[in-house]
Amino acid sequence: MSSVILKSSADSFIKRKHPWIFSGAIGKIEGNPSNGGTVQIFTSHKSLIGSGSYSPTSQIRVRVWSFDPEEKIDKDFFSRKISLASELRKQFIDESQSNAYRLINAESDGLPGLIVDRYSDFLVCQFLSAGAEFNKETIIEILNDIFKPFGIFERSDVEVRTKEGLQPNQSILKGIAPDNLIEVRENGFKFLVDIKNGHKTGFYIDQRDNRKLISEFAKGRTVLNCFSYTGGFSVYALASGAEKIAQIESSSSAIDLSNKNFELNNLNPSLVENINGDVFEILRKFRDERRTFDLIVLDPPKFAESADQIQKASRGYKDINLLAMKLLNQGGVLFTFSCSGHISQELFQKIVAGAALDSGRVIKMIKQLTQSSDHPVSLNFPEGLYLKGLVCTVN
Numbered sequence: 001m002s003s004v005i006l007k008s009s010a011d012s013f014i015k016r017k018h019p020w021i022f023s024g025a026i027g028k029i030e031g032n033p034s035n036g037g038t039v040q041i042f043t044s045h046k047s048l049i050g051s052g053s054y055s056p057t058s059q060i061r062v063r064v065w066s067f068d069p070e071e072k073i074d075k076d077f078f079s080r081k082i083s084l085a086s087e088l089r090k091q092f093i094d095e096s097q098s099n100a101y102r103l104i105n106a107e108s109d110g111l112p113g114l115i116v117d118r119y120s121d122f123l124v125c126q127f128l129s130a131g132a133e134f135n136k137e138t139i140i141e142i143l144n145d146i147f148k149p150f151g152i153f154e155r156s157d158v159e160v161r162t163k164e165g166l167q168p169n170q171s172i173l174k175g176i177a178p179d180n181l182i183e184v185r186e187n188g189f190k191f192l193v194d195i196k197n198g199h200k201t202g203f204y205i206d207q208r209d210n211r212k213l214i215s216e217f218a219k220g221r222t223v224l225n226c227f228s229y230t231g232g233f234s235v236y237a238l239a240s241g242a243e244k245i246a247q248i249e250s251s252s253s254a255i256d257l258s259n260k261n262f263e264l265n266n267l268n269p270s271l272v273e274n275i276n277g278d279v280f281e282i283l284r285k286f287r288d289e290r291r292t293f294d295l296i297v298l299d300p301p302k303f304a305e306s307a308d309q310i311q312k313a314s315r316g317y318k319d320i321n322l323l324a325m326k327l328l329n330q331g332g333v334l335f336t337f338s339c340s341g342h343i344s345q346e347l348f349q350k351i352v353a354g355a356a357l358d359s360g361r362v363i364k365m366i367k368q369l370t371q372s373s374d375h376p377v378s379l380n381f382p383e384g385l386y387l388k389g390l391v392c393t394v395n
Ligand code: SAH
Pocket: 199, 203, 204, 207, 227, 228, 229, 230, 231, 232, 233, 248, 249, 250, 251, 254, 277, 278, 279, 280, 299, 300, 301
């Protein structure tokens, strides 16, 4: 097996057991590792510390599979990790209520670069690292044996693949192809999901717990759901007695699907005002019209794709938060999120605080939110925490 020998400056990394080894931390490579192939990892003093997958084109040159020098990276290894991840979900996912959730959360489940989401009888995978791709056949076989899905679909149609020297891919890997829309349950609600063409793997399952929380705040309130996608937050708000809802979304097909989701859950469509447009513009229009709401949700797409976009993204977050704060009635509630991994919880709170100051309103934070528990974060891998949210009140 090929080996990488780390520089002595990588010692602290080894102690922290962070799963990424950057190219600059590698002193020497012995052998001729293939793209995604397994390499042994040695310290500068030549002591074996574990193994990982080699990615010659990526700045993240090695992703650690194991910090146990004895552990073999074979089919049993992947079976063990996948079973462990599944056992964890069983602790908090009630299948009778929710059958759309993340089964494997990459680095945080000890399987760097591998995402597996369950949508009812289908599994949807993303192979985001050379190592995950290299072991694809084995992984598919194990997933098929353990979960016996109708089909396993690949949604590796993402940009990060190119950094790993891989082409984007989207295809059926095993079993039957899913229908264009499949029905899933989430906290007892029904949703139609387009796993072939929808965003991410089809649905924002990371917001499941936060969508549930909105049920506690929506009764009798006028709601504005910004960046509404297929109506996730709107379904919960309507079902828990929201007076009416306006939702803003730039994708007309997502709005169409949200209407189907309202129907599927027997919710009254006459309570919904769909606005197919740009949130930045519509919030300004509402401000000029002096239109107000009791509850506003801001769940924008990732504004910062990389570290050099942090400033621009911060301005975007501040803009929409400031506008939303101005539209809230006295006693109103704001659910505000950022899913940019490059914006820390601390920075996000600062941005929202800056918006509060400029709004001239008295705003209190009553809760901090994060991604749902099926998106666990390994404490050795803080990068895994990407979704941040705040619930704020105006009074
Ligand atoms: N809250 C949703 C997920 C939102 S994802 C849920 O719970 O499912 C972000 C959404 O914002 C996407 O659907 C995207 O199409 C939409 N979007 C992106 N930029 C936008 C803009 N400037 N104005 C309106 N919608 C936008």
